[in-house]
Amino acid sequence: MREEYRLKPSDFNTERRPTWCRGCGNYAIHDALKKVFVQLELYPHQIIMVYGTGCSGSGVNFLRTYGFHCMHGRAIPIAAGAGLAAHKMTVIAVSGDGDIMGAGGNQFIHACRRNINITCILVDNHVYGLAGGQVSPTGGNDYKAGSATRVISVQPINPVSLAIASGATFIARGFSGDPLQLREILKKAVRHRGFSLIDVLAPCIIYSSVDIYGYYRRKIYRLEDVKSYDRSKKAEAFEKSLENDRLPTGIFYKVDEPVYEDTLKQIDRKPLIDHIISDIDINKLLNRYY
Amino acid sequence: MKVTNITWRIGGEAGCGIPAAGNIFSRTFSKKGYSVIDHIEYPLLVKGGHSTYISRLNSGEIFSLNRDINILAALDQRTIEMHQDEVIFSGYVIYDGEKYRLKDKVNIRKDINYISVPFQRITAEQGLLNIMISNIALGASLALIDYNVDNAVDTVKDVLSGRERETIEMNSRALEFGYKYIREKLKIKAYELEIVKPDAKLLVTGNDAVFLAGVRSGCKFYAECPAPQSYPIHDSFAAVEDDFNIVARNSEDEIEALNMAIGASFAGVRTMVTTSGAGFSLMGEGLGCAAITETPVVIVLLQRPAPAAGLPTWTEQGDMLFSLYASNGEFPRVVIAPGDPEECFYLTGRAFSIAEKYQIPVIIILDKYLSESHFTFAKFDMKKIKADRESIYLSDRDITGDYFRYNDTGNGISPRPVAGLKKGMHIANSEEHDRYGFSEEDAHNRKRMADKRFRKVGGLLEEIQPPVRYGPVNADMTIWGWGSSKGPVLEAIRILNSQEKKVNFIHFTYLYPFDREIVEKYINESSKNVIVENNKTAQLSKLIALYTGYRIGNKILKYSGRQFLPEEIVESIEKIE
Numbered sequence: 001m002r003e004e005y006r007l008k009p010s011d012f013n014t015e016r017r018p019t020w021c022r023g024c025g026n027y028a029i030h031d032a033l034k035k036v037f038v039q040l041e042l043y044p045h046q047i048i049m050v051y052g053t054g055c056s057g058s059g060v061n062f063l064r065t066y067g068f069h070c071m072h073g074r075a076i077p078i079a080a081g082a083g084l085a086a087h088k089m090t091v092i093a094v095s096g097d098g099d100i101m102g103a104g105g106n107q108f109i110h111a112c113r114r115n116i117n118i119t120c121i122l123v124d125n126h127v128y129g130l131a132g133g134q135v136s137p138t139g140g141n142d143y144k145a146g147s148a149t150r151v152i153s154v155q156p157i158n159p160v161s162l163a164i165a166s167g168a169t170f171i172a173r174g175f176s177g178d179p180l181q182l183r184e185i186l187k188k189a190v191r192h193r194g195f196s197l198i199d200v201l202a203p204c205i206i207y208s209s210v211d212i213y214g215y216y217r218r219k220i221y222r223l224e225d226v227k228s229y230d231r232s233k234k235a236e237a238f239e240k241s242l243e244n245d246r247l248p249t250g251i252f253y254k255v256d257e258p259v260y261e262d263t264l265k266q267i268d269r270k271p272l273i274d275h276i277i278s279d280i281d282i283n284k285l286l287n288r289y290y
Numbered sequence: 291m292k293v294t295n296i297t298w299r300i301g302g303e304a305g306c307g308i309p310a311a312g313n314i315f316s317r318t319f320s321k322k323g324y325s326v327i328d329h330i331e332y333p334l335l336v337k338g339g340h341s342t343y344i345s346r347l348n349s350g351e352i353f354s355l356n357r358d359i360n361i362l363a364a365l366d367q368r369t370i371e372m373h374q375d376e377v378i379f380s381g382y383v384i385y386d387g388e389k390y391r392l393k394d395k396v397n398i399r400k401d402i403n404y405i406s407v408p409f410q411r412i413t414a415e416q417g418l419l420n421i422m423i424s425n426i427a428l429g430a431s432l433a434l435i436d437y438n439v440d441n442a443v444d445t446v447k448d449v450l451s452g453r454e455r456e457t458i459e460m461n462s463r464a465l466e467f468g469y470k471y472i473r474e475k476l477k478i479k480a481y482e483l484e485i486v487k488p489d490a491k492l493l494v495t496g497n498d499a500v501f502l503a504g505v506r507s508g509c510k511f512y513a514e515c516p517a518p519q520s521y522p523i524h525d526s527f528a529a530v531e532d533d534f535n536i537v538a539r540n541s542e543d544e545i546e547a548l549n550m551a552i553g554a555s556f557a558g559v560r561t562m563v564t565t566s567g568a569g570f571s572l573m574g575e576g577l578g579c580a581a582i583t584e585t586p587v588v589i590v591l592l593q594r595p596a597p598a599a600g601l602p603t604w605t606e607q608g609d610m611l612f613s614l615y616a617s618n619g620e621f622p623r624v625v626i627a628p629g630d631p632e633e634c635f636y637l638t639g640r641a642f643s644i645a646e647k648y649q650i651p652v653i654i655i656l657d658k659y660l661s662e663s664h665f666t667f668a669k670f671d672m673k674k675i676k677a678d679r680e681s682i683y684l685s686d687r688d689i690t691g692d693y694f695r696y697n698d699t700g701n702g703i704s705p706r707p708v709a710g711l712k713k714g715m716h717i718a719n720s721e722e723h724d725r726y727g728f729s730e731e732d733a734h735n736r737k738r739m740a741d742k743r744f745r746k747v748g749g750l751l752e753e754i755q756p757p758v759r760y761g762p763v764n765a766d767m768t769i770w771g772w773g774s775s776k777g778p779v780l781e782a783i784r785i786l787n788s789q790e791k792k793v794n795f796i797h798f799t800y801l802y803p804f805d806r807e808i809v810e811k812y813i814n815e816s817s818k819n820v821i822v823e824n825n826k827t828a829q830l831s832k833l834i835a836l837y838t839g840y841r842i843g844n845k846i847l848k849y850s851g852r853q854f855l856p857e858e859i860v861e862s863i864e865k866i867e
């Protein structure tokens with residue numbers, strides 16, 4: 001339904017101003033969300049944002065939509081539950097890499113494999129920012145981060161590869177230093193039916209000891225610029241996701257596959273939240289127990 | 291011999307069709323108006339091990355199983371070894387004398403009858419499957435009770451409806467063969483059961499009752515991580531998903547199950563999760579999240595002997611204090627422990643209403659015994675479960691100006707809308723928050739919010755049912771208990787009072803909030819107190835001491851993984867001076 005009023009990004013502002021550190025990648029994501037909502041003509045009350053615990057979680061205070069700020073690692077199941085109950089709404093989970101790849105790892109892979117119709121924005125700063133800058137599961141051995149006093153030698157998790165392997169149907173990587181591309185990806189991710197992941201490289205300048213933006217700018221290239229790249233091929237996407245010398249950003253993989261919510265006849269008729277439940281007749285059901 | 295009660299036990303290896311045979315036995319009698327209580331015991335094995343089903347029927351009212359067995363249907367020798375001591379004087383053991391010679395194997399009791407029915411030969415001759423041995427034994431048992439086998443054949447058709455015709459036919463034939471073998475070949479009639487008015491009774495387990503109340507209450511999202519005790523609830527919900535517009539979810543773990551329920555509930559539907567104690571441990575974090583965000587959710591905790599994996603297919607009341615204190619921090623919750631399936635039905639209905647009205651987590655604690663035992667009831671009264679949520683939720687019309695999700699109201703309840711309304715937009719915040727929901731560390735605000743949440747306890751105390759006293763008001767002795775030990779204790783006080791001992795019983799269903807006033811009144815009115823609990827550390831007595839300062843000295847505790855039998859309670863009571 002079209003509404004008369006013309007939406008603008010500031011409609012998504014709350015009375016509180018963001019408190020992230022200067023230069024924090026969360027600003028770019030916050031900004032992209034507001035602009036994409038306007039472009040997609042999504043009104044604040046049509047959106048449910050779910051935030052995990054971490055720096056990104058304080059976003060709940062700054063973005064005017066329906067919102068839920070949940071426990072560390074649980075943004076995906078909260079979002080999935082809300083999305084099932086109110087499946088006409090747009091549901092987006094935003095959370096950190098410590099959150100989703102660490103505590104929430106199990107829920108993440110199962111949301112991918114079930115192709116739940118939500119968008120997941122992984123604010124990937126390679127550290128447990130709010131907890132004090134400890135190295136997170138995506139923190140690699142190629143740069144020093146936070147509490148790591150020496151270059152660590154464990155393998156980082158690659159969220160893009162993991163999502164491909166787990167069965168997600170829209171998988172992208174963005175960079176907070178490239179807001180234009182981020183917005184384009186976000187728009188497509190929100191529109192996509194099924195589980196969409198955007199792994200946003202969003203460096204934490206407080207806990208990174210190198211010129212992190214410069215580091216990324218030198219490494220990154222856009223997948224859109226690779227004309228031959230076919231993002232509907234899973235094996236190709238997987239191989240692409242493993243590239244490490246230079247880092248591709250953009251959409252790695254996008255296919256249309258059956259969406260979890262679409263397989264549920266019981267929500268097809270109308271959203272679960274719209275049912276009147278005051279006098280449900282269970283007498284027929286009871287007869288089976290006589 | 292004319293009798294008003296028959297207690298029957300069938301036992302053998304898992305995989306011999308024992309659950310189905312037990313179910314058919316119980317249902318055959320409940321359909322014809324008898325009171326029935328049954329219980330299944332099984333190892334955590336798909337095949338093998340030792341599995342038994344005990345069913346007690348009675349022409350009057352019963353509250354629990356009893357110790358004395360009239361007929362033991364032994365599908366293997368081990369069943370005789372393990373259970374023949376339970377057989378009542380002059381009772382019966384049915385076994386396959388062609389498979390093993392009793393004399394060589396077990397200590398034969400002189401005061402009971404051993405009757406050989408060649409299960410294996412009949413199975414082979416009649417082209418039946420091994421799994422149908424239990425039906426032959428069932429047929430033979432019915433002949434001993436001189437009960438019309440056609441009633442059982444009807445039940446087979448009911449229970450197996452939807453299965454292949456041949457399966458139903460073979461199962462019925464097995465039944466009839468066992469029956470005829472006793473009746474026509476051996477010509478034995480052991481018991482004659484008193485006739486009752488043939489009004490079919492409802493035969494439900496605690497799990498069934500929780501499920502039925504969930505549907506009636508308008509639960510729209512249900513989740514569990516597969517576990518032996520909760521799976522029947524999941525199965526029941528899954529079977530009616532389309533008819534009642536419910537999503538039943540098989541979650542990868544209990545963390546997901548509860549968090550999805552919280553998400554769905556935030557959006558505005560009624561939700562329920564079920565779990566055992568280990569899964570409830572994983573839910574601890576989510577419980578606190580529901581509490582501080584003031585999101586309603588109903589959590590059903592099916593206790594089993596623990597810690598950790600413990601005895602996963604047995605029973606215990608070991609998680610009560612855990613459910614009262616699980617999760618970090620202080621917050622109001624309601625903990626309810628129904629005593630039988632009827633209470634499971636009505637109290638699950640109450641759980642949904644309370645959770646939604648007060649926007650709190652409500653925990654219902656059952657145990658394996660209550661979840662899986664069938665009990666008979668005349669009927670359930672639908673009027674007692676009313677989902678009045680329409681009067682609780684805000685609509686766009688109700689909201690003018692700013693909407694405060696966590697408005698500091700007189701009763702602590704801050705009305706909310708379902709998600710999607712234009713005017714009621716809000717955030718739910720697991721961090722301490724102000725009245726809008728924004729994160730807030732201010733000291734004054736913190737105190738105010740904690741006070742607001744706890745103010746709900748006042749309203750809750752007026753709504754919850756205080757502990758109920760059964761038996762005479764003036765008694766020489768008062769038994770205290772909670773949850774599923776209700777039945778065995780009621781039977782025990784019936785026996786004791788018939789022996790001219792005056793004993794009454796105070797049974798708790800609501801454990802939190804704790805109604806201190808009424809409990810103190812009960813304490814003042816009783817002379818000698820005894821606690822009866824199915825655990826090691828007498829958790830209810832600790833709870834009573836915590837709130838009243840009164841310590842109950844006499845304790846009857848059982849923590850073998852088995853439910854109490856009334857006779858055990860009677861004997862223990864008699865020893866108390």
Ligand SMILES: Cc1ncc(C[n+]2csc(CCOP(=O)(O)OP(=O)(O)O)c2C)c(N)n1
Nearest residue numbers: 054055056072096097098099128129130131
């Ligand atoms: C169960 C639990 N364990 C630990 C914490 C402590 N903690 C607070 S924020 C945070 C991690 C944040 O890291 P990340 O998810 O990467 O987000 P960031 O702050 O870097 O944006 C942790 C572990 C917590 N809140 N809850």
